[in-house]
Amino acid sequence: MGTILFNAFASLQQKLKDKNQEFANVTIQIPHDYTAADLIKDMALAPEDVEAVFINGTVKPFDSILHDGDRIALVPPGTPGPYRVFLGMKNKNNRSGN
Amino acid sequence: MSKLLRINTKEKTYTFEEAGELAALGGRALTSKMILDEVPATCHPLSKSNKLVIAPGLLGGTPAFNSGRLSVGAKSPLTGGIKESNAGGLVAQKLAKMDIKAVVLEDKPEIDDAFSMLVIKKDSVEFLPADEYAGQGTNATINGLWDKYGKRTAVMCIGQAGEQRLTGASIQLADPKGHAGRACGRGGLGAVMGSKKIKAIVVDDTSADKVPVADPEAFKEANKKWGRLLKDHPVTGQGLPSFGTAILVNIVNEAGALPTKNFREGRFEFAQDISGERMVELINERGGVPTEGCHPGCVIRCSQVYHDKNGKYLTSGFEYETIWGFGSNLLVKDYDEIAMMDAICDDVGVDTIEMAGSLGVAMEGGLIQWGDGQAAIDLLNKIKTGDPLGKIIGNGAAFTGKALGVDRVPVVKNQTIPAYDPRAVKGVGVTYATSPMGADHTAGYSVTANILKVGGDVNPLKKENNIELSKNLQIATAAIDAAGLCLFVAFAVLDSDNGIQLIVDMINARYGLSLTPDDVIALGKSILENENEFNRRAGFTKKDDQLPSFFKDERLPPHNTTWDFTEEELQTAKVS
Numbered sequence: 001m002g003t004i005l006f007n008a009f010a011s012l013q014q015k016l017k018d019k020n021q022e023f024a025n026v027t028i029q030i031p032h033d034y035t036a037a038d039l040i041k042d043m044a045l046a047p048e049d050v051e052a053v054f055i056n057g058t059v060k061p062f063d064s065i066l067h068d069g070d071r072i073a074l075v076p077p078g079t080p081g082p083y084r085v086f087l088g089m090k091n092k093n094n095r096s097g098n
Numbered sequence: 099m100s101k102l103l104r105i106n107t108k109e110k111t112y113t114f115e116e117a118g119e120l121a122a123l124g125g126r127a128l129t130s131k132m133i134l135d136e137v138p139a140t141c142h143p144l145s146k147s148n149k150l151v152i153a154p155g156l157l158g159g160t161p162a163f164n165s166g167r168l169s170v171g172a173k174s175p176l177t178g179g180i181k182e183s184n185a186g187g188l189v190a191q192k193l194a195k196m197d198i199k200a201v202v203l204e205d206k207p208e209i210d211d212a213f214s215m216l217v218i219k220k221d222s223v224e225f226l227p228a229d230e231y232a233g234q235g236t237n238a239t240i241n242g243l244w245d246k247y248g249k250r251t252a253v254m255c256i257g258q259a260g261e262q263r264l265t266g267a268s269i270q271l272a273d274p275k276g277h278a279g280r281a282c283g284r285g286g287l288g289a290v291m292g293s294k295k296i297k298a299i300v301v302d303d304t305s306a307d308k309v310p311v312a313d314p315e316a317f318k319e320a321n322k323k324w325g326r327l328l329k330d331h332p333v334t335g336q337g338l339p340s341f342g343t344a345i346l347v348n349i350v351n352e353a354g355a356l357p358t359k360n361f362r363e364g365r366f367e368f369a370q371d372i373s374g375e376r377m378v379e380l381i382n383e384r385g386g387v388p389t390e391g392c393h394p395g396c397v398i399r400c401s402q403v404y405h406d407k408n409g410k411y412l413t414s415g416f417e418y419e420t421i422w423g424f425g426s427n428l429l430v431k432d433y434d435e436i437a438m439m440d441a442i443c444d445d446v447g448v449d450t451i452e453m454a455g456s457l458g459v460a461m462e463g464g465l466i467q468w469g470d471g472q473a474a475i476d477l478l479n480k481i482k483t484g485d486p487l488g489k490i491i492g493n494g495a496a497f498t499g500k501a502l503g504v505d506r507v508p509v510v511k512n513q514t515i516p517a518y519d520p521r522a523v524k525g526v527g528v529t530y531a532t533s534p535m536g537a538d539h540t541a542g543y544s545v546t547a548n549i550l551k552v553g554g555d556v557n558p559l560k561k562e563n564n565i566e567l568s569k570n571l572q573i574a575t576a577a578i579d580a581a582g583l584c585l586f587v588a589f590a591v592l593d594s595d596n597g598i599q600l601i602v603d604m605i606n607a608r609y610g611l612s613l614t615p616d617d618v619i620a621l622g623k624s625i626l627e628n629e630n631e632f633n634r635r636a637g638f639t640k641k642d643d644q645l646p647s648f649f650k651d652e653r654l655p656p657h658n659t660t661w662d663f664t665e666e667e668l669q670t671a672k673v674s
């Protein structure tokens with residue numbers, strides 16, 4: 001058990017709004033062994049809606065386990081190219097575990 | 099026959115000459131080659147020996163999507179090195195239609211001579227007095243010129259900052275609606291134009307033919323695929339049109355790389371208030387335009403029109419770097435104040451990134467208070483009137499640092515470091531340090547993953563792979579600049595196996611050539627070689643390819659990383 005701080009960016013905000021979900025600085029309770037992929041599923045988002053998951057400011061694979069106090073942000077496809085590379089979003093094999 | 103248009107600003111004469119060998123070049127390839135060959139590297143940038151070279155790219159004037167970008171080159175008054183600055187607007191397409199490869203402003207009048215303006219037509223150039231416009235901002239100048247010459251002409255001009263030859267001065271171009279929102283911002287090229295006493299250039303292509311295309315069928319085919327590539331890609335098809343480059347505010351903040359309070363922290367408490375998402379909300383609430391192009395033929399349309407609280411036009415072409423610079427960099431969280439600073443910069447004709455640096459240093463030095471947006475606005479307004487404080491700010495961050503006795507000055511080669519903290523995005527930092535342009539994000543802004551073998555697992559917080567990454571990005575960027583394509587096309591090209599091939603196909607169809615992608619990459623390399631050679635002759639050494647020492651000495655929260663590349667490591671990122 002624990003809590004995380006959740007944010008979603010760009011087009012994901014509208015998607016979550018349409019589902020009456022909060023998307024900015026939301027505190028969420030999470031169970032044990034809960035992954036980023038689980039979070040995406042529980043938000044009723046499709047895996048392809050999300051390109052990258054930041055965990056505490058670093059892009060991590062989707063199958064990473066979340067911990068109490070983590071800061072999570074979901075980024076949809078659409079981040080300007082070089083920054084996808086510079087920030088390590090590209091070639092991260094983000095979907096391993098999906 | 100492709101022509102060079104040489105204009106002697108002292109004698110007020112002009113000649114059209116055959117472009118000869120230079121006809122094979124365009125955009126940044128052409129401007130940098132001409133500056134290297136014709137401008138003595140050690141000359142004073144405001145002297146008669148400097149030249150201002152204005153060139154469309156290789157695909158300029160053709161129907162190729164996003165090909166209307168203009169390169170302007172000179173020895174930079176800000177960095178003392180070579181400079182190419184790049185913008186949208188209408189000038190590039192019209193020059194290309196008249197088959198003018200480059201306009202070259204040469205020599206200079208006496209310092210107290212009156213300002214002139216130029217009207218460039220297919221076979222003639224008129225020198226006219228610019229008394230009506232001298233002392234005016236860029237918006238009034240463009241409006242006046244459009245009233246006189248019609249809205250089908252292209253205009254580029256300087257504001258009061260360029261007239262005063264301040265080293266932060268930009269050259270502003272009218273966008274398709276006549277707003278002065280497009281800037282050749284970086285490097286103080288507005289001061290070079292000011293030193294030549296040219297207030298404005300009007301380009302009238304009325305009697306010009308279409309750009310000739312050697313193989314129209316092949317061109318059409320390649321361009322169709324090119325358009326589809328740009329439209330289908332999530333970045334150029336959705337991300338940029340929906341949120342502009344400001345989409346990066348939240349993402350870079352999340353990555354802990356959004357420089358805050360003059361590069362003290364990597365996250366800004368109020369990032370969401372200045373995010374792209376918030377900007378779009380405000381634009382929609384107030385009846386602005388969330389997405390538009392900076393020149394006809396742009397299918398990405400990352401630009402926008404931002405209205406004030408009363409629903410009146412305030413600014414356009416509102417970019418991530420500007421929002422960072424006047425926002426988190428200064429601890430300002432009010433969007434309208436940030437937009438107002440952008441509007442002032444466009445009108446007075448100064449580079450927003452450089453002014454962000456100046457204002458950060460001004461806050462550092464206690465001239466105004468952190469977070470005080472109104473005080474920052476007041477300070478920027480002083481540039482217009484020639485007030486000594488305005489002159490200090492308008493000369494950029496390094497000059498302001500000297501004037502105020504501040505040592506925390508975020509510049510490389512005297513040019514302000516933009517919106518990504520190099521300690522948390524190390525690849526960008528390598529580009530800042532080693533680009534011949536001085537700290538410049540667009541210098542390493544593009545690439546194709548496959549052709550350049552960029553990729554692997556890049557960790558933004560570690561050194562590994564980032565040198566190679568930056569080097570390849572710099573090469574590809576130079577090539578895209580030479581084509582006259584908007585750099586944002588790279589966002590789609592990066593992910594596509596045939597992106598570069600399509601660009602090459604269009605160049606081949608236009609000129610009847612048979613280049614390969616390798617030739618284009620070689621062109622990119624040769625541009626950097628020319629630029630590095632100019633800087634060498636101007637006296638630059640590896641000591642100049644460094645970030646300020648506070649990046650090494652201070653850890654950047656939240657990741658608590660420092661800048662840790664050695665002088666030697668950085669040299670390997672350079673094409674020589």
Ligand code: SF4
Pocket residue numbers: 164186390391392393396397398399400401584585586
């Ligand atoms: S994407 Fe933006 S910068 Fe590029 S051509 Fe279009 S409007 Fe201009």
